[in-house]
Amino acid sequence: MQASLERRLKWLLRLSLLGTLLTVLVILVGAWTRLVDAGLGCPDWPGCYGRLLVPDNDHAALHHPDVPLDASKAWVEMIHRYIATLLGILVVSVLALGWPFRKHPQYPWFISIALLASILVQGAFGAFTVTLKLWPQVVTLHLLGGLSVLLLFLWLHLRIRGVAEQKLLNAQRLNIWWGMAVGLLIVQLALGGWVTSNYAGIACQDIPTCNGQWWPAMDISEGFHVTQTVGPNYLHGQLHAEARVAIHFIHRMGALLLGIALLMLWYRHRRACHVAGPLGLVVAIYVFQALLGMANVLMWLPLWLALLHTAGAVLLTVSLLWAWWRWRLSKEENYTAQADLYSSHPPVPS
Structure with a gap:
């Protein structure tokens, strides 16, 4: 049995x-x-x-x-x-x-x-x-x-x-640093989905400005109008240019905030040997993903590069979950390592 x-x-x-x-x-x-x-x-x-x-x-x-x-x-x-x-x-x-x-x-x-x-x-x-x-x-x-x-x-x-x-996993919960990183990643993934479903990938056609402006003309209310009518065929999108610019530009801002949150998370745990490596990998994948996003704009969204950008989002999500898993295990493993050390080299009584 x-x-x-x-x-x-x-x-x-x-x-x-x-x-x-x-x-x-x-x-x-x-x-x-x-x-x-x-x-x-x-x-x-x-x-x-x-x-x-x-x-x-x-x-x-x-x-x-x-x-x-x-x-x-x-x-x-x-x-x-x-x-x-x-x-x-x-x-x-x-x-x-x-x-x-x-x-x-x-x-x-x-x-x-x-x-x-x-x-x-x-x-x-x-x-x-x-x-x-x-x-x-x-x-x-x-x-x-x-x-x-x-x-x-x-x-x-x-x-x-x-x-x-x-x-066994520790019963520790997400702290403010993990919560901020995870929350911003979820928002950024949703924004990425909104960009692609509304065909706003090249609404801004240059980097770092957007159509030659640091703050372009945008229609945020229309771009994020989530009660769009059911019925039309949304292939190639239904929104006007300024609404698509708003979606694209907010996605860029979300990427910037996410990068800051991931860097802060890594800095917070940089001395924790079990977590620093996985979080360093998360930051590296984020940088690669940001470069892919820039390349998609500058190269006018080629098919293979757009697919690679999606793969980057998947990899970033998986790597952050893996880092969280390592963080959840870190206290137990540190305790086990200390126990092994004490068993092989017991402390000398004073």
Whole structure:
């Protein structure tokens, strides 16, 4: 019985890591789908013109005569759906394998439940993305949902690894430094999703100014009007130029504030050996991500560079979670290291 549970735990470690990697792939394929304007390649959901595979032109014309078939875009969209479906199957498999551990005090059973709920919500957002014709609110929430699934999968993997290695997390909460960094990262990710869903990536066409001005003409109220009408086709966006400038410019300001918060967090923990390295990596990834953002503007948003910018956002998010994990473990590991030191070199009594 014990050997069977150990095998299950090993499989859970493998599948949770596979789920983390597969979620990254889903996010990047989703970004590719958006960047090549294939989000409406199939006008219905979950099939494509009523089929599980992309049909021929004759069937498409009969099923949706008002939406001509573009086979290449339809296949991009369907491949994204196939991979997302595989991810959903993996989530259910992890939940089923973890069932015998559900009452174990250290096993992250509720994270598994949250992961299943998140993947179901993501499926609904995928459907709404198509049926509401790329409504920016849904597109942005769909991106944030994908990142949430990624973080839950990674956290599940780290927690299961902790159970396997008998490492217990400390019950310390986010302090003001971690809270500020995490909060600004979430806001910045949401702003990035809002930029891309409203096609504002090159609304500012120079760096460090915006269209030759340090404070450009902006329509903030229209740019962040989150009750946009449901109904129009939002492919290529519906906002006017000054509204898009507002979105892009606020995204830049958010990046600046995030950079300051990450530097402060690193400086705060620079002498903590278990955390300084991971936080240094976070800062390095942030600098790389900022350079990618600048390059996207100066090079007019080439497809490969825009996709790399999305990958940078994923990497930054994952690295910050990893740093937080190391911070949560740091007190226990320091205590263990001190205990080992005292056992091998006991203090001399005075």
